[in-house]
Amino acid sequence: MPKVSEEYKERKRELLLESALQCFSEKGYYATTIDDIAAYSKTSKGFIYNYFNSKEELYIALMEERTSRTFTALRERFATIEGATGKIKELFRMYREAKVGLQWQGLIRVHMEFWIHSARHENLRDIMVSRYKYQYRDFLKEIIEEGKASGEFEAHVDATVIASMFWGIIDGLSLHYSVIGDEYEYRSHFIQAEQMVLLYVGKK
Amino acid sequence: MPKVSEEYKERKRELLLESALQCFSEKGYYATTIDDIAAYSKTSKGFIYNYFNSKEELYIALMEERTSRTFTALRERFATIEGATGKIKELFRMYREAKVGLQWQGLIRVHMEFWIHSARHENLRDIMVSRYKYQYRDFLKEIIEEGKASGEFEAHVDATVIASMFWGIIDGLSLHYSVIGDEYEYRSHFIQAEQMVLLYVGKK
Amino acid sequence: MPKVSEEYKERKRELLLESALQCFSEKGYYATTIDDIAAYSKTSKGFIYNYFNSKEELYIALMEERTSRTFTALRERFATIEGATGKIKELFRMYREAKVGLQWQGLIRVHMEFWIHSARHENLRDIMVSRYKYQYRDFLKEIIEEGKASGEFEAHVDATVIASMFWGIIDGLSLHYSVIGDEYEYRSHFIQAEQMVLLYVGKK
Amino acid sequence: MPKVSEEYKERKRELLLESALQCFSEKGYYATTIDDIAAYSKTSKGFIYNYFNSKEELYIALMEERTSRTFTALRERFATIEGATGKIKELFRMYREAKVGLQWQGLIRVHMEFWIHSARHENLRDIMVSRYKYQYRDFLKEIIEEGKASGEFEAHVDATVIASMFWGIIDGLSLHYSVIGDEYEYRSHFIQAEQMVLLYVGKK
DNA sequence: CATGAATGAGCATTCATTCAT
DNA sequence: AATGAATGAATGCTCATTCAT
Secondary structure (H helix, E strand, C coil), X not given: CCCCCHXXXXXXXXXXXXXXXXXXXXXXXXXXXXXXXXXXXXXXXXXXXXXCCCHHHHHHHHHHHHHHHHHHHHHHHHHCCCCHHHHHHHHXXXXXXXXXXXXXXXXXXXXXXXXXXXXXXXXXXXXXXXXXXXXXXXXXXXXXXXXXXXXCECCCCCHHHHHHHHHHHHHHHHHHHHHHHHHCCHHHHHHHHHHHHHHHHECC | CCCCCHHHHHHHHHHHHHHHHHHHHHHCCCCCCHHHHHHHHCCCXXXXXXXXXXXXXXXXXXXXXXXXXXXXHHHHHHHCCCCHHHHHHHHHHHHHCCCCCHHHHHHHHHHHHHHHHHHCCHHHHHHHHHHHHHHHHHHHHHHHHHHHHHCCECCCCCHHXXXXXXXXXXXXXXXXXXXXXXXXXXXXXXXXXXXXXXXXHECC | CCXXXXXXXXXXXXXXXXXXXXXXXXXXXXXXXXXXXXXXXCCCHHHHHHHCCCHHHHHHHHHHHHHHHHHHHHHHHHXXXXXXXXXXXXXXXXXXXXXXXXXXXXXXXXXXXXXXXXHCCHHHHHHHHHHHHHHHHHHHHHHHHHHHHHCCECCCCCHHHHHHHHHHHHHHHHHHHHHHHHHCCHHHHHHXXXXXXXXXXXXX | CCCCCHHHHHHHHHHHHHHHHHHHHHHCCCCCCHHHHHHHHCCCHHHHHHHCCCHHHHHHXXXXXXXXXXXXXXXXXXHCCCCHHHHHHHXXXXXXXXXXXXXXXXXXXXXXXXXXXXXXXXXXXXXXXXXHHHHXXXXXXXXXXXXXXXXXXXXXXXXXXXXXXXXXXXXXXXXXXXXXXXXXXXXXXXXXXXXXXXXXXXXX
């Protein structure tokens, strides 16, 4: 059945990524087996290894796919938003309004799980730290600096640390929500966090 | 009349808990084997199972020990601190000045790891959620309410959510530090977080 | 009328055989995968299966090709050599002067490996035993008998056993060299083996 | 069932070694699975890993056990044999009279298989080469030198090469026998090899 | 013809837990 | 009480072979 179109392969790849997403989200990174993903995608173990060399690689691909998609959408949306404050608000809005639920909780958990997993493996950690610094932190840092330049934010705030702290807060609240579940007043937390952050960086 | 004294058992229990702490911190929850702990404590597998019925139970005991010790120490220290603001500051100071390092990173990671693990198991999650609500959150909630009562803090802040958010921030920053490692400006993050939180809850 | 000429097929077959030789020599019979050979020959798995029905068959074809070529060359060369002693010497000379090295070691190993492999499979073994008897042993047996007839060799030696023993010696020394590697005094061993054999069969 | 006697453990170890011997001999090194050995020994996979850390290690232990036993017996027997010639003859006699048969053939094959296997793995090869040089070769080298000293053998023969060649011959003939099987005139080959070797090293 | 996608049996190794001694 | 021997389910990954395109 060979010499299949690029488009076909892309479709299959997506199928695997989507299946992996479901499985990882449901059972976590460690507990998900390649067989689970094969079963879910109604393909086979070997099939998966045609696309990804290891479970780890599969997870990384999944993560990168999602991150890249997220940031692309983010930049697009931000292009139409005037001012740093507006952008920060939009960012919070996105998290606040996220389609939370079981699947979302699972995704946060597996994300954190892998993040921790990576801390214990040299190579992986380098990848994750780079992503953190150059994708997440710098993305926000630019916005903070924009705010400082425009006079929206206090001039003396340390953009790098603020940016980093922002993600720390997001991850902390998300993690708690992912474990506590529906009892966690997810929206309230994010609303207050937003006010808190904006008050802190804003001109007094 | 038991063959071994209660005191002996307590000592052994501590030994196991301490050993488990070292092992978990170093290799993580999943990667640590009962054999590791037996070897570290120079006892045996069977011995460990005399004190704890499973790896999971051992971890929980360890966590409870540490939490209870932490909160006891905390309450003690707080008894001498006037005012809610001072208490919050002290709390931040404790985190900020924590003897960070490899072991500390390992502890945070295993803590988060288990926290995530628990989310996937009904019974465990109930335990963890209770701990979260009645130990962590309520502890802080009382302080916030003290601050509101004394007029240090804005009267309209939602003590429950603020308390919860506080721990979310702590965990978020800690988690990031535990993965990023020494490149992470740990103290800076906590200093800014403190300012941010206090600014937010304080009287304008 | 076939789409591709016989000559084309023959060329491709040679390509595959040559590629297989390289791969087997480098990694051994078991460790070499069909994919390796496809990659080396810049063809494809399916292509290879068009020419050979299995990895085993491919190896056999390779072996036969090489043996037949070897013996053809040998007979040619021997046609010009007077006397059995000269022929034996020439045979030793060939082994002694062989372009030894990593590749040569690899070839010997895979040869032995397959030889052993064949011993465990009825059909294969029959093939290998026939080859042994009718190609290798008989080839030398004729020379020994020539030597007996001409009076160069002792009349009472058992040509069959001597011939067989000769190959045993060659294989034994080769195998040792293939494992020991460059520390093995390859030439010395073959020189002494030659003296020993000739002394043994020669007239006293 | 713990704290079992050393003797018990030794017995179990022997059981595993014996079982491994049977399985390896029958199916070869690669084809034998740990499950095969567990089934044969009526124990379990985990049990085997209590005694040996890997299939490779198990094989090596087996090999060392056998070698050490062989050489011990050999040295014992040789203590009572006057003269180098007598010792060489005894060595040949032992091989010649070995209880050949299917099992013996299997053992030779797996021995050669592993020998070749080792050539492809740095660490393993070092072990095997050492064994070759310091156990096998040197053992015989001493005998040859004894023969030279006593005047039984020609003074100019190179003891090291002769010793090495001797084992090459033994292995070559054994290998051939192990593949050819009962059609191979095993005893005849060894008889002639003996005559050949003794004629070569002996005084003219 | 040629390709390479798809399959899935196969295997070494790990480890929490049990329980005989 | 304490030990550690014994178990066996579980899992990531490989690869010869097939066959649809």
